[in-house]
Amino acid sequence: xxxxxxxxxxxxxxxxxxxxxxxxxxxxxxxxxxxxxxxxxxxxxxxxxxxxxxxxxxxxxxxxxxxxxxxxxxxxxxxxxxxxxxxxxxxxxxxxxxxxxxxxxxxxxxxxxxxxxxxxxxxxxxxxxxxxxxxxxxxxxxxxxxxxxxxxxxxxxxxxxxxxxxxxxxxxxxxxxxxxxxxxxxxxxxxxxxxxxxxxxxxxxxxxxxxxxxxxxxxxxxxxxxxxxxxxxxxxxxxxxxxxxxxxxxxxxxxxxxxxxxxxxxxxxxxxxxxxxxxxxxxxxxxxxxxxxxxxxxxxxxxxx
Numbered sequence: 677x678x679x680x681x682x683x684x685x686x687x688x689x690x691x692x693x694x695x696x697x698x699x700x701x702x703x704x705x706x707x708x709x710x711x712x713x714x715x716x717x718x719x720x721x722x723x724x725x726x727x728x729x730x731x732x733x734x735x736x737x738x739x740x741x742x743x744x745x746x747x748x749x750x751x752x753x754x755x756x757x758x759x760x761x762x763x764x765x766x767x768x769x770x771x772x773x774x775x776x777x778x779x780x781x782x783x784x785x786x787x788x789x790x791x792x793x794x795x796x797x798x799x800x801x802x803x804x805x806x807x808x809x810x811x812x813x814x815x816x817x818x819x820x821x822x823x824x825x826x827x828x829x830x831x832x833x834x835x836x837x838x839x840x841x842x843x844x845x846x847x848x849x850x851x852x853x854x855x856x857x858x859x860x861x862x863x864x865x866x867x868x869x870x871x872x873x874x875x876x877x878x879x880x881x882x883x884x885x886x887x888x889x890x891x892x893x894x895x896x897x898x899x900x901x902x903x904x905x906x907x908x909x910x911x912x913x914x915x916x917x918x919x920x921x922x923x924x925x926x927x928x929x930x931x932x933x934x935x936x937x938x939x940x941x942x943x944x945x946x947x948x949x950x951x952x953x954x955x956x957x958x959x960x961x962x963x964x965x966x967x968x969x970x971x972x973x974x975x976x977x978x979x980x981x
Contacts, residue, residue, distance in 0.1 A: 680710025681760035681784070683776055684835070686753030688746055689767040690719045695882070696767040697727075703765055704733040708776040715756050719749040746854035747847040754838055754846065762835045768882045769829040775878040779832050786812075788872040789837040789844060790865035792830040796877040797978035804978030805877045813871040818863050819909040820916040824980060826871070828858040829879045833865070844868065848906075853895035856903050863907050883975050893927040893967075900924055914947045922953025926981050929960035930967035937961050953981060 685703050689696045696716070703714055712733050718724070719740040728737040738756055742748035754762055761780065765771060775793065783791035794807045806825035810817070817823060837843040844865045851857035865871055900920050903910065910916050921944035928937040937957055944951045959965045967981070974980055 680708065681780065682711035682713075683708065683761045683763055683780065683832070684753075684757035684759035685712070685714045685763045685765055686750055686757070687714060687716045687765050687767055688719060688740075688749035688753065689716060690721055690749075692767050693724065699765055699767050699769055699771075700727065700735065702770040702773075704735070705773055706733070706771065706776050707773050708780070710780075711759070712776070713757070713759065715753040717749045717753040717756075719746070720744055743849040745849070747849045747851055747857045748854075751846045751849065754835070757835065759835060762833050762838060764828045764831040765879075766829045766881075769827075770880045770882075771829070772878045772880075776832070778876065778878060779830075779874050782874045783832055783834075783872050786869075786872040788812075788865075788869045789834045790862070790869070791832045791872040791874070792826040792862075793874040793878040794825045794876055795827050795830060795879045795881045797883055797975075798880050799883045799975040799978065802976060803880065806978050807875050807877070808873055809875065811873055811875065813862075813866060813873050815863060815866045815909055816913070818859070818866055819907070819913040821919065822859050823862075826862055826873070827879060827881050829881060831858075831861075837865075837868075850902075852898035852902050853892060855892075855895055855899035860903060860906060863909070883978075883980075893930045896927045897924060897931075900927075915951075918944045918948030918951035919953065921947060922951045922957065923981060925957035926953055926960065926967055926970075929957045934961055956981065 714735045716727055716737050717740050723737045723739050725737050727735055729735050740749040740752045742752050779791055779793050797804045797806055808825050838846055848857050848860050921940045925937050925940035941954050941957050944954045956970055960967050
């Protein structure tokens with residue numbers, strides 16, 4: 677490449693100072709040949725101004741000035757940048773040193789506005805790679821599955837496509853609890869161009885109780901229903917719809933709402949009788965298992981419900 681485009685990295689954060697410093701150090705340690713800068717955006721907490729620096733890879737520290745939550749915090753960071761590309765990194769994840777050097781050329785070699793890479797899930801000391809098995813991801817794949825390996829910490833996007841509302845647009849700040857806003861962004865991007873994917877685990881993603889959202893079942897329910905309303909492609913894909921219905925059944929079972937859990941179990945079976953989440957929901961409703969325990973077991977293998 678003759679000219680490497682400038683990249684601005686947005687790290688949204690809230691109350692995880694030790695993890696944040698690790699994430700920030702990994703971003704600043706990139707062997708990327710082009711201009712690189714970082715915005716650390718603090719949400720609902722006082723910003724740590726001691727993180728700001730102009731040495732090496734510069735770091736700008738700001739407060740979220742938009743809607744409280746992850747989506748608004750990301751948007752605050754995007755709008756504070758003027759780089760050609762924008763990358764996301766969550767404050768509990770760590771990039772491999774060559775992430776940008778590998779991923780940026782893949783984006784530029786395609787017609788895409790959006791790129792991702794695979795991940796390695798870290799849970800209680802065990803690291804499990806999650807690969808997509810493909811180099812391009814479209815709406816059909818994203819409607820069928822959330823594709824967890826397309827994690828927000830892997831996103832590299834053309835900034836103009838984010839800030840122009842008639843293109844991809846900013847992160848959706850009306851997502852309940854700022855959940856599934858990343859899946860929504862992927863689908864909006866894929867409607868315009870297939871997403872360029874590098875199927876190498878260039879990001880280590882930390883799963884477990886460090887997550888702000890892993891056991892917030894009511895928010896999971898609201899955000900999934902929000903996704904179904906925004907994206908008819910999901911409802912129009914029987915396996916994809918069954919997957920979401922199965923999740924809704926599980927999360928309702930976890931909250932003790934048996935009527936809703938049975939309702940979504942029936943919907944899942946109608947859409948795809950092979951959907952495995954229905955068995956988890958039924959077992960949870962009968963008291964045979966707890967959803968929390970199932971989640972913990974699946975996380976050991978880099979999986980979720």
